[in-house]
Amino acid sequence: QQPVQSPQAVILREGEDAVINCSSSKALYSVHWYRQKHGEAPVFLMILLKGGEQKGHDKISASFNEKKQQSSLYLTASQLSYSGTYFCGTGRGNTGKLIFGQGTTLQVKP
Amino acid sequence: KAGVTQTPRYLIKTRGQQVTLSCSPISGHRSVSWYQQTPGQGLQFLFEYFSETQRNKGNFPGRFSGRQFSNSRSEMNVSTLELGDSALYLCASSSPDRKAFFGQGTRLTVV
Numbered sequence: 001q002q003p004v005q006s007p008q009a010v011i012l013r014e015g016e017d018a019v020i021n022c023s024s025s026k027a028l029y030s031v032h033w034y035r036q037k038h039g040e041a042p043v044f045l046m047i048l049l050k051g052g053e054q055k056g057h058d059k060i061s062a063s064f065n066e067k068k069q070q071s072s073l074y075l076t077a078s079q080l081s082y083s084g085t086y087f088c089g090t091g092r093g094n095t096g097k098l099i100f101g102q103g104t105t106l107q108v109k110p
Numbered sequence: 111k112a113g114v115t116q117t118p119r120y121l122i123k124t125r126g127q128q129v130t131l132s133c134s135p136i137s138g139h140r141s142v143s144w145y146q147q148t149p150g151q152g153l154q155f156l157f158e159y160f161s162e163t164q165r166n167k168g169n170f171p172g173r174f175s176g177r178q179f180s181n182s183r184s185e186m187n188v189s190t191l192e193l194g195d196s197a198l199y200l201c202a203s204s205s206p207d208r209k210a211f212f213g214q215g216t217r218l219t220v221v
Contacts, residue, residue: 002152030208032208032209032210034212040214041200041212041213041214041215042153042200042212043212044209044210044211044212047207047208047209049208087152087153089153089210091208094208095141095158095160095165095166096141096142096143096158096160096165096166096202096203096204096208096210097143097155097158097165097166098143098155098202098210099155100145100152100153100154100155101152102152103152103153
C-alpha cells in the first residue's frame with residue numbers, strides 16, 4: 001500500500017516554512033525522506049526508525065509518529081535550493097525495500 | 111567513497127527486444143534495490159537483492175528479472191520490451207543501517 005503525501009504541491013517564498021506529510025495505512029518500521037530535482041536522482045535526506053524520534057540536519061527536520069503511522073518533514077527558512085520533489089518511502093522490516101509516496105513538489109521563489 | 115554507479119545512462123530499444131542494466135553499489139553495501147520511475151506511476155519498487163539472493167519482489171511481470179553477483183554488483187533484465195517499459199530505472203544500495211542511496215539511473219526509451 002503506497003503512503004499518501006500531502007500536499008501534492010506547494011509554492012513558497014524564500015524564508016518561509018513548509019510541512020510535508022506522509023501517511024500510511026499499514027504499520028511502519030521506518031520512514032525515509034528524499035529530495036529529487038528535475039533530471040537528477042533522488043537524494044537521501046534522512047531516515048526515521050519507529051520510536052517516535054525526530055531528526056534534523058540544517059533547517060530540515062522530520063518526525064515519525066508510529067501510533068498514527070505518519071511522518072512529517074519540516075523545512076524552515078526555505079532556500080531556493082530546497083526546490084524539488086520530496087518523496088517519503090516507507091520500509092517494513094529490516095530490508096532495503098521501500099514503498100514511495102507520490103511525491104510533493106516544492107517550489108521556492110525569490 | 112564512490113557513489114552508486116549505473117550503466118548505461120541512456121538506452122533506446124525497439125519493442126520486443128531485451129535490455130540489461132547494470133548497477134555497482136557503494137562499497138560495503140550488500141543490499142541493492144531496483145525501482146522504476148515514470149511520470150504516471152511515480153517510484154515503484156521492482157526487486158531487492160541481498161548477498162546474491164532476491165529478498166523482495168514488487169508487482170511487475172516476469173519479464174523483469176535481476177541478479178546479484180558475489181561482489182554485490184547487480185543487473186536487471188527486461189525481456190520482450192513494451193512501449194510502457196519506457197522509464198527511468200533507478201538502483202539504490204542500502205547500508206547496514208538501512209540508508210538507501212540512489213544511482214543516477216538509466217533512462218530507457220522503447221520505440
